[in-house]
Amino acid sequence: MYRLTNSFPYLLNRVGVQMGELFSRRIAGYGVTLPMYRVMAALWETGDQRLGDLASMTTIEISTLSRLVGEMKRRGLVTRARLKDNGRTVAINLTPKGRTLVEELIPIAIHFEEVAVRDFPSKNISDLKTVLAEIYESLKSLEPEIEEANKARKAAKSKG
Amino acid sequence: MYRLTNSFPYLLNRVGVQMGELFSRRIAGYGVTLPMYRVMAALWETGDQRLGDLASMTTIEISTLSRLVGEMKRRGLVTRARLKDNGRTVAINLTPKGRTLVEELIPIAIHFEEVAVRDFPSKNISDLKTVLAEIYESLKSLEPEIEEANKARKAAKSKG
DNA sequence: TAACAATAATTGTATTTGCAAATATCGGTC
């Protein structure tokens, strides 16, 4: 018998939402939101990113990210500039202020992660991470059937 | 060296967002959103819920859920009625229409889950689910230190 | 039983989000 509360997406989402919510509250005093932290941490790991790359790295929708980066620029946390050799794209980077801030926040993130997983052997956790990364990859195989199913449904509907 | 892209919350969130996005697209043709599906699946598993319980079961913020349930009632998917013996609380249930619909959607959800995890031995997956459930529990221990940290920060600030 | 605190849900309002359309630039081709 199917139970939502034993399904993988449910268990996943619940932990994700809760961790996000707790971390948000923890860093609120620094004047940054969770999406801002994600952007800064992504840039700290791999700077000089284009908007699209940053979007796929953070799984933030691109128009949302465009506005978010605008706000972060306004606050002096990041820079954004059109490239000279390719005017379509922008280069996004941390400012010194942004770097200082994210380097304050990363230890907090590390602590959160440690607390969350401290009851499990580190082997299990690294396995878990591997599984999560591979599941993400295997989701790609669902894409084509989504379009097909929608097409089939549409056709059936117009037929009656 | 810390890397966002190897952190547990990142890997988790990325899979969660992506699964949600794909499933949303898959069920869009049925005229329901992902949050609506979650509510219906939760009610299918455990009907006759109060709003607050439904909120914690689905990890949807309560005011958001209040409006969502209103919309679902309007669409004839759920019922919502004040209790006779306790007028503060409401009882939320699936209508026959809602039940029929969610029973169409659940097989799709099951299929998605199967595809996502089919490269892994089922033992690993059930371990993974256990770990996710336990991590969720252990997050509770972070609550008190969040308040403390914020209080400490505030105090330090007002002092100079 | 009147007064007040606690609980449950809803609503006001401002912010965030995402789709679709618009804008800007590049790369190729005739």
Next chain:
DNA sequence: GACCGATATTTGCAAATACAATTATTGTTA
């Protein structure tokens, strides 16, 4: 080198979301 499709980002706009304040009911106690 003008034109056209492809790529990258931004913006218009409507819907979704969350926090705070409000409403409604219940439980407690003096």
